[in-house]
Amino acid sequence: MSIDDDAREGAETCEGAFARLRGLLADLPDVDDRWRAFAAEKLTDLANEWQEEDEDDDAPDPAPITRETFAERIRLSELGIAADGSATPYYDDGDLFIGHVIVIDLQADGSLTDASIAG
Numbered sequence: 001m002s003i004d005d006d007a008r009e010g011a012e013t014c015e016g017a018f019a020r021l022r023g024l025l026a027d028l029p030d031v032d033d034r035w036r037a038f039a040a041e042k043l044t045d046l047a048n049e050w051q052e053e054d055e056d057d058d059a060p061d062p063a064p065i066t067r068e069t070f071a072e073r074i075r076l077s078e079l080g081i082a083a084d085g086s087a088t089p090y091y092d093d094g095d096l097f098i099g100h101v102i103v104i105d106l107q108a109d110g111s112l113t114d115a116s117i118a119g
Contacts, residue, residue: 014083015083016082016083016084016085017081017082017083017085019085020081020085020087020108021079021081024079024081024087032076033071034112035076035089035091035104035106035112036071036074036091037067037071038104038112038115039070039071039074039091039102039104039115040067040068040070040071040074041067041115042114042115042116043070043096043102043115043116043117044065044066044067044070046097046117047065047070047096047097048064048065050096050097050098051064051065051096054098065096070094070096072094073093073094073095073096074091074092074093074094074096074102075091075092075094076089076090076091077090077091077092077101078090082108084108085108085109086105086106086107086108087106088103088104088105088106089103089104089106090102090103090104091103091104093117097117099119100117100118100119101117101118101119102115102116102117103115103116103117103118
C-alpha cells in the first residue's frame with residue numbers, strides 16, 4: 001500500500017488505500033470473478049501458445065485451454081493498492097505459464113486496462 005500523497009511529512013497515512021481496500025473487500029467474490037474473467041480474456045490465447053510450445057511430441061495433444069478453464073485455474077495471491085485508488089491484483093498462474101505471476105492493472109475508477117505475465 002502507498003501512503004497518501006497530500007499528507008505532511010511525519011503524518012503520512014494509508015487512508016486512501018484502506019478506503020479502496022474496504023470497497024473491494026465488500027464485493028470480493030464478484031470483483032475476483034471479474035478480474036479472473038478479464039485475465040482469461042486477455043491471456044487465454046497466450047496460454048494455449050505456451051501449451052503448444054511445451055508439448056512432448058510423443059504425448060497426446062492436451063485439450064485447449066478455454067477462458068473458463070483459465071479463470072478457474074488462477075488464484076488471487078496478492079493485491080497492491082495505491083493511495084489514488086488504483087490497484088494491482090497478482091494471481092498465481094495455475095501452471096498455465098510455468099509458474100509466472102499474472103498481473104492485472106486496475107485504475108482508480110475500477111476499469112481494467114491490461115493483464116500480463118511477469119516473473
